[in-house]
Amino acid sequence: MRQFFVFARKEFYHIFRDKRTLLILFGMPVVQIVLFGFAITNEIKNAEIAVLDQSRDYYSNRLVQQLQAGSYFKIDQELQSHQAIEAAFREGRIKMVVVIPPKFGESFFHLHKAQVQLLADAGDPNTATTLINYARAIIGNYQQELNGPQAMPLTINTTVRMQYNPALKSVFLFVPGVMTLILLLVSAMMTSITIAREKELGTMEILLVSPLPPAMIVTGKVVPYIVLSFINALVILGMGVWLFGMPIKGSIVLLLLECALFVLTSLGLGILISTVTDKQQTAMMASMMGLLMPTVLLSGFIFPVESMPLPLRLLSNIMPAKWFIIILKDIMLKGSGLREVWPQSLVLCGMTLLFVTISIRKFKIRLS
Amino acid sequence: METPIVVQDVHKSFGKVKALHDISFTVNEGELFGLIGPDGAGKSTLFRILTTLLLADKGQATVNGLDVVKDYKAIRKIVGYMPGRFSLYQDLTVQENLDFFATIFNTTVAANYELIEEIYVQIAPFKDRPAGKLSGGMKQKLALCCALVHKPVVLFLDEPTTGVDPVSRKEFWEMLQRLRKKGIAILVSTPYMDEAMLCDRVALIQNGRLLEIDTPQHIIEQYNKPMWAVHAKRMYPLIQDLRSFPETESCYAFGEYLHLTLKHGEADLDKLQAYLQPKGHEEFSMHPIQAGIEDCFMELMKSEKV
Numbered sequence: 001m002r003q004f005f006v007f008a009r010k011e012f013y014h015i016f017r018d019k020r021t022l023l024i025l026f027g028m029p030v031v032q033i034v035l036f037g038f039a040i041t042n043e044i045k046n047a048e049i050a051v052l053d054q055s056r057d058y059y060s061n062r063l064v065q066q067l068q069a070g071s072y073f074k075i076d077q078e079l080q081s082h083q084a085i086e087a088a089f090r091e092g093r094i095k096m097v098v099v100i101p102p103k104f105g106e107s108f109f110h111l112h113k114a115q116v117q118l119l120a121d122a123g124d125p126n127t128a129t130t131l132i133n134y135a136r137a138i139i140g141n142y143q144q145e146l147n148g149p150q151a152m153p154l155t156i157n158t159t160v161r162m163q164y165n166p167a168l169k170s171v172f173l174f175v176p177g178v179m180t181l182i183l184l185l186v187s188a189m190m191t192s193i194t195i196a197r198e199k200e201l202g203t204m205e206i207l208l209v210s211p212l213p214p215a216m217i218v219t220g221k222v223v224p225y226i227v228l229s230f231i232n233a234l235v236i237l238g239m240g241v242w243l244f245g246m247p248i249k250g251s252i253v254l255l256l257l258e259c260a261l262f263v264l265t266s267l268g269l270g271i272l273i274s275t276v277t278d279k280q281q282t283a284m285m286a287s288m289m290g291l292l293m294p295t296v297l298l299s300g301f302i303f304p305v306e307s308m309p310l311p312l313r314l315l316s317n318i319m320p321a322k323w324f325i326i327i328l329k330d331i332m333l334k335g336s337g338l339r340e341v342w343p344q345s346l347v348l349c350g351m352t353l354l355f356v357t358i359s360i361r362k363f364k365i366r367l368s
Numbered sequence: 369m370e371t372p373i374v375v376q377d378v379h380k381s382f383g384k385v386k387a388l389h390d391i392s393f394t395v396n397e398g399e400l401f402g403l404i405g406p407d408g409a410g411k412s413t414l415f416r417i418l419t420t421l422l423l424a425d426k427g428q429a430t431v432n433g434l435d436v437v438k439d440y441k442a443i444r445k446i447v448g449y450m451p452g453r454f455s456l457y458q459d460l461t462v463q464e465n466l467d468f469f470a471t472i473f474n475t476t477v478a479a480n481y482e483l484i485e486e487i488y489v490q491i492a493p494f495k496d497r498p499a500g501k502l503s504g505g506m507k508q509k510l511a512l513c514c515a516l517v518h519k520p521v522v523l524f525l526d527e528p529t530t531g532v533d534p535v536s537r538k539e540f541w542e543m544l545q546r547l548r549k550k551g552i553a554i555l556v557s558t559p560y561m562d563e564a565m566l567c568d569r570v571a572l573i574q575n576g577r578l579l580e581i582d583t584p585q586h587i588i589e590q591y592n593k594p595m596w597a598v599h600a601k602r603m604y605p606l607i608q609d610l611r612s613f614p615e616t617e618s619c620y621a622f623g624e625y626l627h628l629t630l631k632h633g634e635a636d637l638d639k640l641q642a643y644l645q646p647k648g649h650e651e652f653s654m655h656p657i658q659a660g661i662e663d664c665f666m667e668l669m670k671s672e673k674v
Contacts, residue, residue, distance in 0.1 A: 006471040010460065017459045202455035206514075209419045209449045210472050211441075365440070367421045 003212065007220030015224060029182045029232050036174040037244050044130050045071055049096040050088045052079040059105030066142050067098065072134045089121055096120045096131045108146065164333040175240035176328035177301035180321045182236060184295055187229045187266030188273065189287035191222055195274035196283035205367065214363050222267050233259040249335030258331065258345060262324045265348050268355030275362040295321040323347045370433030372397055372522045372553030373418065378427035380413055387413045389576045395555055400548045402567030403557040404665065410576040411557040412452050415526045419449045432521050448520030450511050452527045458500025462491055462510055465499050466517060473518030480519045487513050487543055505536025523547065525556040529563065541566045561662040572668055579668050584661050591659045591667065594633045597625040600649040609647050615639055620666055627663055
């Protein structure tokens with residue numbers, strides 16, 4: 001036991017004396033979560049638009065006011081002619097132009113029909129669609145307001161409620177994603193690198209020619225990373241809750257237990273990688289290419305798994321991250337308990353067991 | 369007491385390269401056994417087989433009576449191993465490294481302090497310095513301390529003096545002499561032939577084969593050719609001339625002298641004088657000398673190549 005304690009302490013020395021490791025361990029999570037939380041977002045706020053109001057009557061003025069009433073649009077310029085539209089788009093700042101033809105109010109009340117043209121910069125199709133939808137909704141509201149309380153003969157009222165994330169905050173998607181990514185990176189990449197480093201520097205040679213059992217060498221190296229990864233998980237959760245207002249509806253104990261489980265899964269993966277690599281560089285590349293990319297792309301973190309072609313959907317099942325993201329979202333947003341997330345937890349347990357078993361069987365007690 | 373090291377007919381290949389070919393030797397109790405050979409001769413491979421890190425293709429080896437394949441766990445408890453490359457934790461301090469290796473061998477620095485004391489006092493002033501920032505000689509002394517801290521029965525030192533300054537090298541060998549007197553069998557490898565004289569017995573290894581195993585004194589005594597040390601003001605033309613002299617058997621530069629042997633020994637001296645006379649070497653001097661261990665090795669390696 002004393003051996004184990006001293007071994008783990010040595011590992012902490014390595015971590016705390018290497019600025020690069022420290023930076024990856026604690027700098028990266030904070031930077032990533034801030035990046036994903038603030039910079040990379042699909043929500044649209046204060047999109048800059050231009051208005052070409054050819055009517056300039058009371059009703060068109062009110063429409064324009066309504067458009068900028070919410071926090072969605074900001075009117076950047078008022079155009080004077082159709083020719084100016086093209087120029088305005090070319091400047092690049094403007095995402096949408098609203099054209100109100102002459103005699104807007106008159107047409108509406110006398111012809112019972114008025115037109116508004118929306119031009120959007122579809123260079124970015126997602127943004128364009130979102131902007132048009134926002135604008136349509138605002139115009140629709142305005143139309144009802146003008147019609148007054150008199151009801152239309154037959155109507156279907158849609159009441160929409162965005163369950164679990166009423167404000168449609170993308171942070172709710174990113175926090176679980178980033179947390180998964182970071183735990184996977186820290187646990188898998190750092191452990192595979194740290195074991196590969198012993199091999200590369202030749203210290204593994206001495207460790208092997210010592211009474212230390214291989215299992216002790218591996219656990220001694222891994223335990224410090226379990227502790228640090230767990231601290232990382234807490235930091236990310238804390239930032240998610242206090243900085244981005246992410247709710248934790250379910251049991252926090254269960255959430256932390258699931259985090260611990262996923263840390264173990266990732267560590268298993270890291271040890272597995274380290275058994276097949278001898279160089280830190282290789283270990284890093286293997287973790288980056290073999291873990292990071294598929295995790296980002298296939299776990300449902302950025303792209304929904306449901307809309308992928310079947311082979312990729314099947315492939316996504318072997319990503320530990322996919323299951324962990326489901327667990328996180330269920331517990332944090334839906335308030336699910338173990339009753340709901342046990343299948344995913346079981347999958348993670350199984351994966352952990354598999355990784356560790358293979359690693360033990362593949363661990364080399366000799367150099368070749 | 370078991371024989372510390374017994375090696376029998378060990379072969380090892382890496383792909384097509386024969387790293388070790390038919391190696392057999394024994395190291396006796398309290399013996400300082402030197403393995404002398406150039407880089408790539410197979411020294412490290414042999415060390416790794418004996419420290420249970422590699423498996424031999426053929427042949428047996430035992431360390432303290434334990435088989436290197438079957439009893440590898442037991443061997444790992446009783447040997448001290450210092451790999452060819454500096455393999456301590458560079459970011460840990462001297463003291464931390466020593467404590468760490470003591471602990472993983474289930475002992476403490478204090479328990480075996482008398483064994484490492486002489487070496488430790490030399491590195492003690494730097495005990496709070498990271499191992500990576502020590503000088504070459506200090507690093508090797510620390511590595512030796514770490515390999516000794518659990519009081520091993522057999523000590524394996526793979527090129528411990530490579531990259532170490534001459535003074536530290538001398539000190540290092542003095543330490544080995546003292547350890548040997550404490551009854552620890554030591555197998556040490558080195559590319560420096562002059563260090564052979566400091567061993568009880570030496571084996572010369574080249575291209576994976578052992579050439580000769582004997583005491584250094586015996587090896588020298590067996591060398592019976594007359595040898596001369598030759599010197600002139602300008603050495604380069606001299607070595608050119610001597611090597612092109614038809615009766616020259618060997619001519620190697622050793623420091624500021626050339627060591628020369630002739631095919632028919634002293635009978636050729638007159639011919640040589642007649643040959644060198646017209647070349648006009650300034651400050652020419654030539655006197656007979658006793659061959660050293662290095663001359664013997666050069667000779668052995670040469671005869672092996674032919």
